[in-house]
Amino acid sequence: MKRFAKLFTTIDQSTKTNVKTAALAEYFAAAPDADRLWTIALFSGRRPKRAVTTTRLREWAAERAGIPLWLFEESYAIVGDLAETIALVLPPNTTQDDQSLSDWIAALREIYTQDEDARKAFVLSAWDRLGGAERFIFNKLITGGFRVGVSQKLMTRALARATDKPEAELAHRLMGNWHPDDTTWHALVEAEDASADASRPYPFYLAYGLEAEPQDLGAPEDWRAEWKWDGIRGQLILRDGQYFVWSRGEELMTDRFPELARALDFLPDGTVLDGELLVWPDDQPTPSSFNALQSRIGRKTVPKKLLTDAPVVLHAYDLLEWQGQDIRDLPFADRRATLERACADLPAQAPIRLSSQLPFADWDALAATRSDARDAQAEGVMLKRADSPYLAGRKKGDWWKWKLDPLTIDAVMIYAQSGSGRRANLFTDFTFAVWNGNELVPFTKAYSGLTDAEFRQITAWVRKNTLERFGPVRKVTPHHVFEIAFEGIARSPRHKSGVALRFPRMLRWRQDKPLQEANTLADLEEFLRIYG
Numbered sequence: 001m002k003r004f005a006k007l008f009t010t011i012d013q014s015t016k017t018n019v020k021t022a023a024l025a026e027y028f029a030a031a032p033d034a035d036r037l038w039t040i041a042l043f044s045g046r047r048p049k050r051a052v053t054t055t056r057l058r059e060w061a062a063e064r065a066g067i068p069l070w071l072f073e074e075s076y077a078i079v080g081d082l083a084e085t086i087a088l089v090l091p092p093n094t095t096q097d098d099q100s101l102s103d104w105i106a107a108l109r110e111i112y113t114q115d116e117d118a119r120k121a122f123v124l125s126a127w128d129r130l131g132g133a134e135r136f137i138f139n140k141l142i143t144g145g146f147r148v149g150v151s152q153k154l155m156t157r158a159l160a161r162a163t164d165k166p167e168a169e170l171a172h173r174l175m176g177n178w179h180p181d182d183t184t185w186h187a188l189v190e191a192e193d194a195s196a197d198a199s200r201p202y203p204f205y206l207a208y209g210l211e212a213e214p215q216d217l218g219a220p221e222d223w224r225a226e227w228k229w230d231g232i233r234g235q236l237i238l239r240d241g242q243y244f245v246w247s248r249g250e251e252l253m254t255d256r257f258p259e260l261a262r263a264l265d266f267l268p269d270g271t272v273l274d275g276e277l278l279v280w281p282d283d284q285p286t287p288s289s290f291n292a293l294q295s296r297i298g299r300k301t302v303p304k305k306l307l308t309d310a311p312v313v314l315h316a317y318d319l320l321e322w323q324g325q326d327i328r329d330l331p332f333a334d335r336r337a338t339l340e341r342a343c344a345d346l347p348a349q350a351p352i353r354l355s356s357q358l359p360f361a362d363w364d365a366l367a368a369t370r371s372d373a374r375d376a377q378a379e380g381v382m383l384k385r386a387d388s389p390y391l392a393g394r395k396k397g398d399w400w401k402w403k404l405d406p407l408t409i410d411a412v413m414i415y416a417q418s419g420s421g422r423r424a425n426l427f428t429d430f431t432f433a434v435w436n437g438n439e440l441v442p443f444t445k446a447y448s449g450l451t452d453a454e455f456r457q458i459t460a461w462v463r464k465n466t467l468e469r470f471g472p473v474r475k476v477t478p479h480h481v482f483e484i485a486f487e488g489i490a491r492s493p494r495h496k497s498g499v500a501l502r503f504p505r506m507l508r509w510r511q512d513k514p515l516q517e518a519n520t521l522a523d524l525e526e527f528l529r530i531y532g
Contacts, residue, residue, distance in 0.1 A: 003031055004039065004101040005133040011148055020150065024158030033185035034102035040159075040188070041180050043150045044250070048105055050144035051112045052119050054082055057143065060120055064127060065089040077472055080418035080425060083139035086127075093131035102180075108141055152203075152250075153393045163189060171203040171392045177252050198239040201246040202272060202320050202328065203392035207382065207399035214363045214383065214402060224332065224386055225358040225366055226317055227378035228401050229276040230290045230488065230502075232297070236314050236352070237321075238264055238271040245277075256296055257312050259351050266350045267342060270324030274390075275316035275355065282348065286377045287315075290502055291490035316343065317355035317382075320390055328390035332398075335390065373404050374531060379487060380404045406485035407527060408507060409519045412440055413480045416462045417473045419447070419455075427459045427474070430506075432484060434497070436521040440478055443497035443524060449485070449506030458509075481510040481518050489527050499524050 010023040028036055041047075062072040072089060079085040099107075104126075111122045123142065130138050140146040156170040163170070173188060177199055217223060233248040243261050245254045254260075257277065267273075278287040279296070292310050296302065319339040320328050327335055336357075343354040358381065360366035370381045380403035388398035411432035419428035429447040433440035450458070458480070468475040488502035 001097065001099055001101050001104055001130070001134050001137070003027065004035065005137055007039070008137055008148060009133045011150060017154060020154055021158045021161065024150070024155060025161040028159055028162035032100060032102070034180075035100050037180050037183070037185045037188065038102050038105055040155065040174065042146055043148055043155055044152065044174065045147075046179055047144055047146050048109055048141060049112060051108050051142050052123060054143060056116070056120070057082065057086065057123070057139070060123060061086040061089060061127075064124060065091065077418075077469070078425075080472065083136055083143060083145065086139050087132075087136040090127050090135070093128055093135065095129050097129035097134075104138065105141065159189065165189070167392070172200065175201050175203060175246075175250055198242060199237060199244040199246075199252070201235045201237060201244070201250075202274075202326075202390075204233065204235070204248050204274070205391050205399060206248075206394040207401045208394065208396050210383065210400040210402040214366065217383065217400070220360060220362055220366070222386055224336070224384050225360060225369075226355050226382050226384075227358065227373065227376055228380045228382045228403060229278060229287065229315055229355070230377060230379045231276040231278040231287065231293055231315070234275065234277045234314065235320070236260060236263060236271075236273045236275070236316075238267055238269055239324075241269065256302065258302060259307060259312060260314060262349065262351050263314075266346055266352070268323055270321060271342070272319070272321035273314060273316040273339075273352065274318040274320055275314045275352075277312055278315050279310045280313050280315075280353070281311055286375075289377060289490055290488060291492075291500070312351070314352050315355045316352055318390060331387040331389065332384050333386040370402060370404065406487055406503075406507070407489070407531065408483050408485050409434070409523060409527070410481050410510060410513060410517070411443070411484050412478050412515060412518045413458075413482060414440055414442060414476065414478055415473055416458075416476055425459075426455045427462045428455050430482075432482060433478075434519050434521050434524060441497050441521055443495065443499060443521075444484065444486075444501045444504045446482075446484060446504045446506050450509065454509055478515060481513040481515060483507040483510055489524070489531055491528060497521060497524065499528055 007023055007027045011020050014020055027039065031039070058072055058076070059069060062069045065072070067089065072085070075089060076082060076085045079088065107122070111119050126138055127135060137146070152171065152174065156167050156174065159165070159170045160167045170189070178188060178197070234253070235246045237244040237246070241264065243254065243264055244252065245257050245260055247253050277293070279292040280287040288310070293312070295306060295310050296312060316339060319335045319342065320326070322338055322342070327338070340354060343352065346352060358366065358369055360369060366381065373380050380401060383400040383402055385398040411434055413430045414433045415431035416427040417429040419426055429445065431442050431445050433442045462474060462476055465477040465479070466474045467477060483506070484504055485507040486501040486504045490500050490502070491498060492500035
């Protein structure tokens with residue numbers, strides 16, 4: 001655990017990629033196999049289940065620290081992170097511990113089945129034996145809230161440095177439905193047949209946002225264009241007579257889209273498609289909004305009525321594997337040609353549609369097409385160089401997303417909540433409202449878009465202008481106006497305002513704008529009429 005705590009501290013305290021990569025590579029080169037395997041699992045979101053409720057942890061921590069529970073709760077509200085609060089209020093550890101990370105995780109998972117007295121004895125013993133960063137990490141693990149700022153790309157780069165294996169191969173190995181319970185370090189990272197899992201997807205190729213003019217990309221004939229759809233990016237894998245659906249976030253979503261099983265009837269075994277999952281009824285010229293797709297996302301089982309009301313198709317725009325052969329190294333134009341041949345004779349009942357290419361003679365013509373994206377239920381245009389291979393991760397140069405400018409509305413901040421991690425001492429999560437007559441009606445939350453300096457400034461203001469407290473949330477004096485950017489809007493009976501925004505974020509702090517000039521609920525309704 002000491003070795004892992006040192007690694008975590010180095011990563012958590014640095015913003016430099018080279019420092020994080022070097023620390024990870026050093027760790028992967030020296031740590032025991034079981035610890036290396038669990039480190040990859042933890043850093044990729046495969047956390048142990050919560051073993052103890054946060055209510056009990058707060059009670060036990062206050063008891064061990066010899067302070068009343070109300071004082072612990074006040075401290076928690078200031079610190080903003082439960083694991084850190086517990087680590088700070090507890091007395092210094094009385095003994096030392098040399099157990100490994102994997103030993104601690106095994107012990108944590110074992111108490112999951114024990115009664116509350118046994119759990120309490122284990123937790124108190126652990127607090128006595130662990131100190132500093134080790135105690136903090138233990139608290140994170142036991143609450144199921146362990147997270148760290150390490151991207152998959154950074155981790156594969158460090159593994160490549162430690163193992164001398166290619167990054168692309170390691171990225172492929174780490175994807176898929178694996179867990180430390182059903183694999184080993186050798187099988188996952190070192191063995192020659194580590195990629196034999198039929199369900200394993202390929203690492204997704206991610207595009208950069210186009211901020212300059214498209215003319216800077218060169219000759220338009222070197223590029224291909226298509227809509228940037230507003231759905232869920234996914235891979236449909238057909239192998240060994242089975243189908244698998246993976247999201248870009250490496251989540252296996254097969255059971256949520258049973259209609260895609262019909263793809264086995266129309267495409268050969270050994271096919272992997274990259275595309276967008278969209279709700280698209282047969283009688284509609286364009287896909288439904290993302291709001292329709294949300295009804296499918298959280299479902300582990302899908303009732304027949306929902307399958308009928310919100311039918312999902314894969315809008316395919318790339319072909320990664322064909323007849324069992326990995327073709328990612330081929331130019332995009334060649335992969336696209338094969339994809340078009342594969343989809344040429346698909347019947348209407350097939351759950352796959354070919355994403356159309358957008359013809360354009362010059363960049364001005366494409367700009368004119370892009371301006372109609374919202375009418376097509378798209379977010380903008382994708383640009384792909386015709387000779388580009390399918391790479392892993394976010395690479396600049398060959399794939400660009402040219403999104404429409406976001407919709408915006410001016411709103412009043414009425415609630416504030418502390419952030420997490422390095423921003424735990426700052427108020428970063430805000431609730432915003434618009435006017436409905438003389439009343440402010442909350443309609444969205446946002447937590448990104450400001451600089452650290454602006455967050456510090458608004459935090460100081462929140463502390464001086466709090467009207468009420470509701471746990472970690474503070475109601476503040478209505479005063480500040482923010483310009484909120486968003487990608488889409490939909491009707492939502494779950495919200496008091498009656499609307500829900502897609503990807504809301506703070507575009508800028510309108511310190512120049514008085515409170516009374518914020519937008520109204522009627523303005524939101526007009527957005528809904530036009531774009532909903």
